[in-house]
Amino acid sequence: xxxxxxxxxxxxxxxxxxxxxxxNHQLNDDLQSRHGMTIAxxxxxxxxxxxxxxxxxxxxxxxxxxxxRSRLSHQVGRxxxxxxxxxxxxxxxxxxxxxxxxxAGWQALVAAAPTHVxxxxxxxVDVLSKSEFKALGDACQKVTAANDQVSFYGA
Amino acid sequence: xxxxxxxxxxxxxxxxxxxxxxxNHQLNDDLQSRHGMTIAxxxxxxxxxxxxxxxxxxxxxxxxxxxxRSRLSHQVGRxxxxxxxxxxxxxxxxxxxxxxxxxAGWQALVAAAPTHVxxxxxxxVDVLSKSEFKALGDACQKVTAANDQVSFYGA
DNA sequence: GAGGGAAAGTACCAATTTCAACTAATTTAA
DNA sequence: TTAAATTAGTTGAAATTGGTACTTTCCCTC
Numbered sequence: 306x307x308x309x310x311x312x313x314x315x316x317x318x319x320x321x322x323x324x325x326x327x328x329n330h331q332l333n334d335d336l337q338s339r340h341g342m343t344i345a346x347x348x349x350x351x352x353x354x355x356x357x358x359x360x361x362x363x364x365x366x367x368x369x370x371x372x373x374r375s376r377l378s379h380q381v382g383r384x385x386x387x388x389x390x391x392x393x394x395x396x397x398x399x400x401x402x403x404x405x406x407x408x409a410g411w412q413a414l415v416a417a418a419p420t421h422v423x424x425x426x427x428x429x430v431d432v433l434s435k436s437e438f439k440a441l442g443d444a445c446q447k448v449t450a451a452n453d454q455v456s457f458y459g460a
Numbered sequence: 461x462x463x464x465x466x467x468x469x470x471x472x473x474x475x476x477x478x479x480x481x482x483x484n485h486q487l488n489d490d491l492q493s494r495h496g497m498t499i500a501x502x503x504x505x506x507x508x509x510x511x512x513x514x515x516x517x518x519x520x521x522x523x524x525x526x527x528x529r530s531r532l533s534h535q536v537g538r539x540x541x542x543x544x545x546x547x548x549x550x551x552x553x554x555x556x557x558x559x560x561x562x563x564a565g566w567q568a569l570v571a572a573a574p575t576h577v578x579x580x581x582x583x584x585v586d587v588l589s590k591s592e593f594k595a596l597g598d599a600c601q602k603v604t605a606a607n608d609q610v611s612f613y614g615a
Numbered sequence: 616g617a618g619g620g621a622a623a624g625t626a627c628c629a630a631t632t633t634c635a636a637c638t639a640a641t642t643t644a645a
Numbered sequence: 646t647t648a649a650a651t652t653a654g655t656t657g658a659a660a661t662t663g664g665t666a667c668t669t670t671c672c673c674t675c
Contacts (some may be wrong), residue, residue: 306576314585317597321584324600325480326526327607364653371481376632379656383631400653402642412633429476430469432606433599440595442472444588447478447521451587452482500661519623531662533625538661555623556671 315357332424340417345380347421348404350389350414361404362395366404389413487579495572500525500535502576505544505561505569514561517550521559544568 310318333344348370353359362367369376382388382403389410395401406414430438465473488499503525509513516524522532536559539545544565550556561569585593 307577308581309577310580310585313597314593317593317600318580318584320600320604323526324603324607325476328603345631350503357538362656368478371478371485373633374654375634375656379632381654393578395653398641398653400638402654422462425465425473426463428607429473429603430465431650432602436582437595437599437602438469438472440592441599442468442475442660444592444596445472447587447592448479448584449475449482450582452479452486498661517623518625528663529624530626532662534661537625550623553623553671555668557624 328428331367331428332421335420335424336417339420340413342413342417345372346384346389347414347417348379349404350410350417353390353404353406354411354414359411360393362401362403364401384410392421483583486583490558490575490579491572494575495568497568497572500527501539501544502569504535504539504559505565505572507562507565508545508559509569512546514566515548515558517556517558519556539565 327367329344335456336342336344336347349366352366352369353361363377363381365372366381367374370377372380381390381392389407391405391407392403393403403405484499491497491499491502502519507521507524508516518532518536519529521527521536522529525532527535536545536547540547544562546560546562548558548560550558588596
């Protein structure tokens with residue numbers, strides 16, 4: 306028999322959905338209007354910028370950004386035409402390829418980062434006390450851990 | 461000058477993204493594979509089922525589900541062809557229209573609800589202690605309140 | 616009670632995302 | 646050492662989403 310959610314639980318759950326949706330939209334619109342870039346673009350630029358040689362294998366990048374391979378492939382394709390990244394062949398595993406950050410991509414990231422970080426602060430971090438924010442993070446960490454074994458990002 | 465995120469803050473923020481993304485995907489896949497329905501469909505069925513007469517004005521429904529009018533219009537159109545809802549004209553305001561839950565829609569909701577609720581429990585509620593879950597909800601509540609005045613769902 | 620602006624909803628078009636099929640390279644194992 | 650199975654990645658078509666323009670109706674003010 307299904308154990309339904311109590312009113313409180315339901316409320317918490319809906320708050321979670323709403324908070325994420327509004328926040329994500331807000332951040333996306335900020336990036337979009339000021340830098341013509343989506344959060345997805347931004348995330349990829351960040352990941353690339355953090356690595357040695359500013360390059361990551363496509364499959365790793367897909368996993369890191371929680372995107373399907375197909376989606377990432379399209380995404381990187383678009384970013385490539387926009388000049389933000391290039392692709393390079395992988396010599397160790399000739400099936401593979403790297404996404405590589407270009408100078409223009411780096412510039413775009415540098416330009417967009419303040420907008421994004423300020424948005425995260427304004428709409429999330431600064432809205433909560435230190436301990437509230439930590440509690441949020443810790444809870445999410447546990448949820449992530451519980452869901453992470455599941456691998457539904459096959460395609 | 462931009463105030464960057466500390467390592468801890470960054471970690472919390474990324475956990476938030478990851479937790480939501482994984483959870484959402486999981487719940488969506490459950491509904492999809494077992495009931496051929498998306499979370500968006502489910503949400504709409506829930507909202508409709510909760511009201512007098514099982515009908516809601518399109519614009520209210522859009523607001524409640526955080527969808528743009530355009531998106532909701534498409535969505536309800538699809539659900540209408542699937543037989544889950546119908547549209548009815550609004551006599552008080554002849555510009556408006558109602559989305560109305562059909563019997564089939566109700567049946568579909570009844571069938572899907574256990575799957576969904578169990579998923580929410582298994583992957584979210586039961587993973588946390590009562591107080592952790594409450595903390596998550598409270599934090600999200602505040603974030604929502606802070607972001608809610610912004611109305612970017614115009615179209 | 617006429618005109619102008621705002622609101623509800625849809626429709627169309629462009630962009631994104633998903634799904635399934637496909638190629639090519641690698642690994643496994645007989 | 647070769648055949649089968651797996652893995653990396655891409656592609657193209659179909660489905661979903663987002664933006665904007667458009668129609669109809671309502672509301673407000675004069």
